[in-house]
Amino acid sequence: MGKVDILAIGAHPDDVELSCAGTLLKEKAAGKKIAIVDLTEGELGSRGTVQTRYQEAENAGKILGIEARHNLRLADGFFEHTKENLLLLVEQIRRFRPEIVLANAVSDRHPDHGKGAKFISDACFLAGLLKIETDFEGESQEKWRPKAVYHYIQDRHLKPDFVVDVTPYVEDKFKSIFAYETQFYKEGSEGPNTPISGKEFVEFLKGRMREFGRPIGAEFAEGYTVERIAGVNSLFDLI
Structure with missing residues (x-):
């Protein structure tokens, strides 16, 4: 596997699709190469199995057009900040x-997300x-050090440092999310109710994206926070 432009990393399979799939689709359309690394197999999820999660992640990756996907198989909910990991x-x-x-988001409802944010940054x-x-x-x-680490925003409301207009890519973003058929809303699906399995969760995601898009005059956007001051070549890059 050769070099990529963007590596999207998530504590669980589906973190990336939920939070930054629109951005990845936009950059892919611009010719960028993208790969995904999942820290865990999401084995503690209330719905589905590890086996279904792998198949769902593969299907989602095809929709996103990524170059590769790798799972570290750390312990869902219990992975530790160790040298080995x-x-x-x-x-x-x-x-x-x-x-x-x-x-991952620097702070979130699921403890793996905030923990994952520091873990990824340190790595x-x-x-x-x-x-x-x-x-x-x-x-x-x-040795290799990325030029920038940007944290996408997940369940908890965080003020973004910048947002990306992803309006043309919303349909495919949700196709990648719904590739996780056991996790998210599907008419007639079986399994326990979870905070993300209901139809209202889909509306929440769209509402959050509309909220991020409104300040820049876009219908839908995805938000990010930065670890250090971001530089631009021109004031016009900020328009």
């Missing part, structure tokens, strides 16, 4: 060599240290 992600960052990493930093040695599939890896 961090090195697993460092390997993937060095494997894909992204310019930009999209990561991005460590991946750039020369004296940390890793190998992937038997080949030693060179």
Whole structure:
């Protein structure tokens, strides 16, 4: 697998689709290469199984047109900030060599999201240290540090530092979400009710995207927070 432009990372399969799929679709249409890494298999989810989640993630990835998807198989709900776990992600960052990493929300309802945000950020930093040695599939890896880490916004309302107009890509974004057939609303679907399985959750997502879009005159947008000050080449980049 060669270098990608954007590596989107989520604590669970479907985190990326729910939060930044529109952005990924937009960048894909602009010719960018994209890969996804899931930290866990989402095995604690109330609906579906690990097996169905893998198939759903594969189907969603096809809709997004990604180059590759990898699962670290850390413990859902209980993954720890350890050297061993961090090195697993460092390997993937060095494997894909992204310019930009999209990561979980810095604070959220699910504890894995905020925990994942720091975990991902720390791994991005460590991946750039020369004296940390890793190998992937038997080949030693060179250091690599992404130019930027942006955190997408999930369930909890956070004020974005910037938003991306994704209006033309909303339909395909929701196709990627609904690829997770066991997780989200589907007429006649079976399984326990969860905070994300009802039809109202779909309306919540659309409402949040409309809220983010309104200040920039867009119908739908996705929001992000930044770790450090973002620079632009021209004031006109901010229009």
